[in-house]
Amino acid sequence: MNIVLLNPEIPANTGNIGRTCVLTNTKLHIIKPMSFSLEDKYVKKSGMDYWKKVQLYLYDSLDEIIEQNQNSTFYFATTKTECKYSDIKFKYNDFVVFGPESRGIPEEILNKHKDNCIIIPMKENGRSLNLSNAVSIILFEALRQNNFDFGEK
Numbered sequence: 001m002n003i004v005l006l007n008p009e010i011p012a013n014t015g016n017i018g019r020t021c022v023l024t025n026t027k028l029h030i031i032k033p034m035s036f037s038l039e040d041k042y043v044k045k046s047g048m049d050y051w052k053k054v055q056l057y058l059y060d061s062l063d064e065i066i067e068q069n070q071n072s073t074f075y076f077a078t079t080k081t082e083c084k085y086s087d088i089k090f091k092y093n094d095f096v097v098f099g100p101e102s103r104g105i106p107e108e109i110l111n112k113h114k115d116n117c118i119i120i121p122m123k124e125n126g127r128s129l130n131l132s133n134a135v136s137i138i139l140f141e142a143l144r145q146n147n148f149d150f151g152e153k
Contacts, residue, residue, distance in 0.1 A: 001142050002072070002095040003135055004029040006062060006109075009101045011036040015051065016132035022050040024143060025150040029057045029065055029095070062097070062109065069095065074116060076105055077138060079128050081117035088118055090142035092149060101131050 003026055008014045014030070021028045030038075038056075059065045066074060074095045075088065096118075099105035110117055120129060120137055128134070143149075 001026045001090070001092065001139060002029060002069075003027070003139060004031065004062075004065060004074075004095050004097040005131075006031045006097055006105060007033060007035075007100045008131070009035045010131070013101060013131040014038075017135050018054040018056070019050040020132070020136055020139065021055065022053045024139060025055075026139060027055045027057060029059065031059045031062055031065065065095070074113065075138075076110060076113050076117045077120070077134060078105055078110055078117050079119060080104075080107075080110060081114075081119050083118050085118040085120055085138045086141055090145050092146050092151070094142065096135075096138050096142070098131060098135060104128070 001024070003017060003021060005014060005017065005028070008030060014034075014036075018028055020026070057065075072093050072095055073091065074097060075085075075090075076097045077085070078099070097105065118138070120134055122129065129137070
């Protein structure tokens, strides 16, 4: 699987997500700009000693990563759709894009990829789940659907 963070803002979330990616053999793709350095102590503290093992890829734009992975399916996690993540049949090499913590994926991107937007259902008394929790929920559903095939033989 592939997790994409679009302009992440909180280093601890990125560190936690990196750790999850290492333990599931998932690639982590980050689209710049970020509001912190990957050398940030909070990234490393959250990622612990796993951070140096992250399969990390950096991009300057969403278009760049989509262009480089034209044969893959991209899903966009948002609170602005009705399609539940659990209704998707994930394939092993799919990409799931998550937006910045403070504002989510921009509307123009969601509108462009309307058919591939997915939501984690939740009560309406808050904005959204923590980014690292949302990544884990969707990632583990995708892995479950693929019999927890971590791609290691």
